[in-house]
Amino acid sequence: MNANLAPTLPETRTSGADLELRGITKRFAEFVAVKDLDLLVPSGTFFALLGPSGCGKSTTLRMIAGLEAPSEGSISIGGEDVTSLPSHKRPVNTVFQSYALFPHMSVLENVAFGLKRKKDPEAMAKAQAGLEMVELAHLANRKPAQLSGGQQQRVALARALVNRPQVLLLDEPLGALDMKLRRQMQLELKTIQTEVGLTFIHVTHDQEEAMTMADTVAVMNEGRIEQMGPPRELYELPRTAFVANFLGKSNLMRGEVTGKRAGLLEVDVAGHSVLLPEDRAVQTSGQVVVGVRPEKITIDRTSSGAAHNELSGTVIDVSFTGTTTEYLVDVPGIGRIGTFSQNRGQQPAAVGDTVYLYWEADYSFGLAGDERMDAGVEQ
Template identity: 45%
Template structure:
């Protein structure tokens, strides 16, 4: 299957005084997976629903493969959808659930196609099971198979993993990416989970108040955020006081390059990632370990440098050398930083 281009062009949608979409412009390349990320109320689900035809925009256009489909109802848009709620028919087994959309379209060989889709999502041996006999993750795989079975031109995923436990969520997000890459369907994935968005998407769109703050590859979103909002929303950041000089800022005695040259006053706040903070035991160090938190392979160490509190990420096997109260030396890696 070859993906199609999608363009949400100048979309506006208001609910009373709230601008759910504020002149949103989003272009998705054929076969691309875009993840829309942002806090509740930012407009990401509204954008998906407008694309699906489940919500009308006040103005703007929805273009698919260059064709304006804005006037078309959802039933005529040829899109597959997977929601947070699996919405499987409890009286149908897995195979018949997947066949349902095919049957409505009068597709021949619908049983073969449905079985192929169950095989694709790793449930080939579960065709005869009913939803109550499947785990949450398995039910969501059936829902994904059903959406793909009709060979939609666009696949829409609205927080499809948020109801699952952490381990299943990670497994299924990787499966979704594998399947989407294999099938090649243009996909819009809406989530509030930043790790999920960074893991599955070709590009991530960070939304705020109905607008795109930034649309870029996951690594660029994380390493070169276009605004303080993106820097703080995607990943954790220390807010550290510093002094701006040209295209650098001096923080805790270290000169760090700025992602964007500042036009702000000399005194500013730098957003420094915890992984850019290096903590070493030092009997002469002026910093002190405040607390440590074991988080698996990587742990969190909070230190005080004078009156400034700094959070660092360290390998967990180093925690024994960094007990609470221990004197340490803090060094900042020369990674580019954003300003708050």
């Protein structure tokens, strides 16, 4: 977004509101879509509900919007209980993946639609200001069919924002866009949210999208929140195998804690000694699952000489992606370990090579020993 938007922003700026869900459960006959969910989203936050299809994130959004009624629990916005309020009386607006624009109306008329229904005497002026905010004022007289997908999404966003909701709900809003446009819109959405000061609740199954835009991410699985926090914290220190695997890629290895020293756990993983910080482990005794992200691992044809955190195996696959090369290494007794190597002109290994994999102890994290190591892996 450019700096010349500043004059229009005060006209459309509003204040967000806290959103609180208490004991929310949603049942569809025998199926429980959302289970006893407690959630507090502070005012002005860009919050993402992230998870695979069927995890309950869209159902949660629909209950906030008033499109579904919870089976149990309550919903408050700005301290007011809205659980029994119909959708049109809630201080929320929703932006859908499908845009839902009226094809026979101009862009300006689409943005002004909700304001006109409220009989706002300044409907057209506010709609014009909304279009200026999303940099589409020059297309005000066009029909939606004459716009690109990204432009249509911005019109839908402007239409929602000019109604000055306290909470803006985004239901997979970028899913229909191509990758380049999606990344551009991610940045624009975050900029708009910061400028207008609204509470944004964003539902997505796209990990990169959630991490790029959100202040806080809640990873949902089977109707519950597995883990919630800032994107970097969730990525660097997952607390379950589901989060470790769903939010990026992880190498997970089962082992037994054999000792503790200087704040580190020593874990025997198929005869290899692996160290990890005790404060980065969910469980500190008995059987544990040790994890390390692929980009934290160095791959080399020669050993590092370290007594800990080094594995050896055979390269079974090499995938060149442009900026990086991904190596898949079969390690006896452990299985397949993946690592990324930044492309700087080097070629550290080829299929069939024997290689060494090593990493710093601080990059390891520890999960409970009863975790299913394939949990969260996208099929």
